[in-house]
Amino acid sequence: MLTTDARLRRRYRAERRYRFYGKAAIAFAVCFLALFFVSIVSRALPAFSQYEVLLQVTLPQSLLKTEGAGGALDLSEGDARRLIDAALAQELGGGASARERRARRALLTPLAALDLKQKVANLPASSLLSLRLHSFALSFALSSSSERVLRYQKNKRQKDKRQKDNGQADEERADEDAAALDALSETQRDALAKLESKGLVAKRFNLAFFTRSDSRVPSAAGIRGALVGSFWALLTAFLLAFPLGVLTAVHLEELAPRNRLSAIIEVAIYNLAAVPSIVFGLLGLVVFLNWWQLPRSAALTGGMVLALMTLPVIVVTARSALKAVPEGIRNAGLALGASHCQTVLHHVLPQAMPGILTGAIIGMARALGETAPLLMIGMVAFIAQAPNTPLDPATALPVQIFLWADHPDPAFSSRAAAAILVMLLFLVAMNATAVLLRQVFEKRRQP
Amino acid sequence: MSSRAKAASAKIRARAVNVYYGDKQALFQVALEVPHRQVTALIGPSGCGKSTFLRCINRMNDVIEGCRVEGQIAIDGDDVATLDPVALRARIGMVFQKPNPFPKSIYDNVAYGVRIHALARNKKETDEIVRESLVRAGLEREVADRLDDSAIALSGGQQQRLCIARAIALQPDIILMDEPCSALDPIATARIENLIAELSQNYTIVIVTHSMQQAARVSHRTVFFHLGRVVESGLTTQIFTKPRRKQTERYITGRIG
Numbered sequence: 001m002l003t004t005d006a007r008l009r010r011r012y013r014a015e016r017r018y019r020f021y022g023k024a025a026i027a028f029a030v031c032f033l034a035l036f037f038v039s040i041v042s043r044a045l046p047a048f049s050q051y052e053v054l055l056q057v058t059l060p061q062s063l064l065k066t067e068g069a070g071g072a073l074d075l076s077e078g079d080a081r082r083l084i085d086a087a088l089a090q091e092l093g094g095g096a097s098a099r100e101r102r103a104r105r106a107l108l109t110p111l112a113a114l115d116l117k118q119k120v121a122n123l124p125a126s127s128l129l130s131l132r133l134h135s136f137a138l139s140f141a142l143s144s145s146s147e148r149v150l151r152y153q154k155n156k157r158q159k160d161k162r163q164k165d166n167g168q169a170d171e172e173r174a175d176e177d178a179a180a181l182d183a184l185s186e187t188q189r190d191a192l193a194k195l196e197s198k199g200l201v202a203k204r205f206n207l208a209f210f211t212r213s214d215s216r217v218p219s220a221a222g223i224r225g226a227l228v229g230s231f232w233a234l235l236t237a238f239l240l241a242f243p244l245g246v247l248t249a250v251h252l253e254e255l256a257p258r259n260r261l262s263a264i265i266e267v268a269i270y271n272l273a274a275v276p277s278i279v280f281g282l283l284g285l286v287v288f289l290n291w292w293q294l295p296r297s298a299a300l301t302g303g304m305v306l307a308l309m310t311l312p313v314i315v316v317t318a319r320s321a322l323k324a325v326p327e328g329i330r331n332a333g334l335a336l337g338a339s340h341c342q343t344v345l346h347h348v349l350p351q352a353m354p355g356i357l358t359g360a361i362i363g364m365a366r367a368l369g370e371t372a373p374l375l376m377i378g379m380v381a382f383i384a385q386a387p388n389t390p391l392d393p394a395t396a397l398p399v400q401i402f403l404w405a406d407h408p409d410p411a412f413s414s415r416a417a418a419a420i421l422v423m424l425l426f427l428v429a430m431n432a433t434a435v436l437l438r439q440v441f442e443k444r445r446q447p
Numbered sequence: 448m449s450s451r452a453k454a455a456s457a458k459i460r461a462r463a464v465n466v467y468y469g470d471k472q473a474l475f476q477v478a479l480e481v482p483h484r485q486v487t488a489l490i491g492p493s494g495c496g497k498s499t500f501l502r503c504i505n506r507m508n509d510v511i512e513g514c515r516v517e518g519q520i521a522i523d524g525d526d527v528a529t530l531d532p533v534a535l536r537a538r539i540g541m542v543f544q545k546p547n548p549f550p551k552s553i554y555d556n557v558a559y560g561v562r563i564h565a566l567a568r569n570k571k572e573t574d575e576i577v578r579e580s581l582v583r584a585g586l587e588r589e590v591a592d593r594l595d596d597s598a599i600a601l602s603g604g605q606q607q608r609l610c611i612a613r614a615i616a617l618q619p620d621i622i623l624m625d626e627p628c629s630a631l632d633p634i635a636t637a638r639i640e641n642l643i644a645e646l647s648q649n650y651t652i653v654i655v656t657h658s659m660q661q662a663a664r665v666s667h668r669t670v671f672f673h674l675g676r677v678v679e680s681g682l683t684t685q686i687f688t689k690p691r692r693k694q695t696e697r698y699i700t701g702r703i704g
Binding site for chain 2: 257326329330331332333334335336337339340342346347351
């Protein structure tokens with residue numbers, strides 16, 4: 001009796017231990033996930049906002065007289081730069097040297113002159129003729145250096161306030177961050193402080209991040225091109241891989257005789273699903289680019305490579321979905337005199353569809369995050385325009401992240417983190433769709 | 448019952464049927480006759496080949512890989528091997544062990560066969576066939592007002608009757624039933640058994656069953672299978688009261704199985 005008791009206690013102890021192991025493993029994983037999210041989000045946040053300065057630009061009468069007569073004004077870039085200098089001088093005081101003017105202008109994004117040029121070109125001709133509108137307010141994005149300084153100063157103010165409240169010092173970190181100040185010279189910092197004290201500097205949501213494509217200038221760099229490229233590539237991949245994969249699965253599962261050949265094909269498909277994606281990229285490079293002469297860097301070619309990669313995944317999941325359809329349904333169809341094809345098309349395939357779609361969506365989600373094969377076929381080039389067709393040179397979201405993460409300017413690595421967030425959002429949305437789809441169909445099957 | 452049994456002529460006639468699954472032989476020289484518009488029960492222990500024989504009649508064994516059928520099974524004198532399997536199956540209804548309605552509406556379940564074989568010229572005719580089949584399967588009153596509901600929502604017994612209605616809709620001569628009540632409760636079973644008795648007025652029915660009582664209740668004739676061979680066949684009353692073979696007696700009294 002006593003020995004049984006001891007044994008029983010030992011078994012309970014063992015059970016508690018196993019439960020603890022399981023919980024510890026989950027806690028460990030959750031910790032890492034949380035760490036990952038905190039680090040990504042904290043790095044990404046700066047990219048979602050943009051500091052802007054509101055300046056009053058005055059078009060000189062001379063420009064209006066000479067060029068404003070017929071239609072839109074076409075400023076030269078030099079003129080635009082001079083106008084910006086004038087606008088800055090209005091706020092910061094005139095009489096600055098050429099060097100000083102250049103330093104002031106460097107507070108703004110390098111694209112400020114281009115922005116102004118565009119704005120002036122879009123002014124309605126009638127308002128120019130009437131000379132009423134020769135002065136207007138325009139927001140200019142600040143350069144990434146100015147942003148760094150502003151952010152540092154803001155953080156410092158918050159920290160000082162906290163220190164005052166808590167009476168604690170945090171010297172070490174302050175020293176580390178102070179390097180941000182070196183991004184601007186003394187005079188530049190003063191000028192920036194003056195603009196800020198006049199209430200001209202504002203922080204806005206960075207819409208440009210979603211509406212613009214890649215750029216050399218961080219404030220103008222956005223993910224639109226990468227999103228459009230990824231969209232075309234995924235569309236191509238889906239249109240190719242889904243029908244091919246489903247037809248393959250239907251043939252292998254429902255129609256093909258079980259013999260040596262079908263066994264070999266089956267093993268080959270399972271192995272293909274495990275082949276590293278870079279190998280598919282290499283295949284795409286050799287076959288699609290070198291042999292078939294398809295356009296390099298194009299979303300179409302990228303999509304074809306992704307299709308190759310997704311195909312085995314779709315075949316495998318579609319087969320298991322078909323296998324899960326109860327035999328009774330096939331019997332019912334056949335016994336009613338439906339032909340083999342009718343049975344598959346009318347009954348088996350519709351029943352397996354939720355499973356097949358789930359597999360396809362998960363395959364597509366994997367393809368969305370795939371970088372390596374796209375590098376191989378040249379989707380890694382700097383492309384400043386969103387592709388209009390799948391044949392245009394394009395880049396994809398993960399490749400864009402790869403490019404930005406490599407950049408020395410911290411504004412770009414913050415954009416990389418923001419792009420990662422956007423990509424994760426899409427992945428979560430796709431996987432949620434898959435889960436939802438499965439639930440909806442399962443509910444319908446078993447009410 | 449017995450007078451009707453004697454008067455009937457053979458609807459299905461099987462001669463020297465051998466069935467192999469790969470190398471394994473499942474049926475040995477099976478010969479039997481199924482009379483017109485009667486209920487014939489196939490009984491025997493599990494794995495004795497009853498269902499295999501049933502599936503030979505409408506050639507459902509064709510789709511099983513490695514299955515080979517020898518010998519002759521004739522329906523009204525036509526060898527099934529020479530008939531087109533799709534056309535053959537349209538003439539023979541089949542009901543399975545587990546109710547297997549399509550995950551569609553009740554209406555669509557019954558109308559499916561009508562549609563693929565183009566048995567109706569328009570929607571009105573289809574409606575009529577669906578209603579008529581449901582009436583015959585004794586399901587019409589229960590589902591008349593919810594024909595568009597999913598068939599999956601029906602109870603097991605209702606699902607099985609729906610499967611019978613679906614088979615009847617094709618206006619077959621023969622209905623094959625493979626243990627149609629084994630997944631049902633006693634009340635649902637009783638309803639199906641009553642239905643079988645009614646249907647035997649118009650259809651030739653072959654039913655595989657594990658329940659001696661069921662065979663005794665519903666069938667006119669009984670065939671006893673054992674280890675792939677027909678041991679004995681005859682009128683149900685005779686098989687259950689005065690079996691000629693020792694093996695049959697032992698099975699019926701529950702000593703082998």
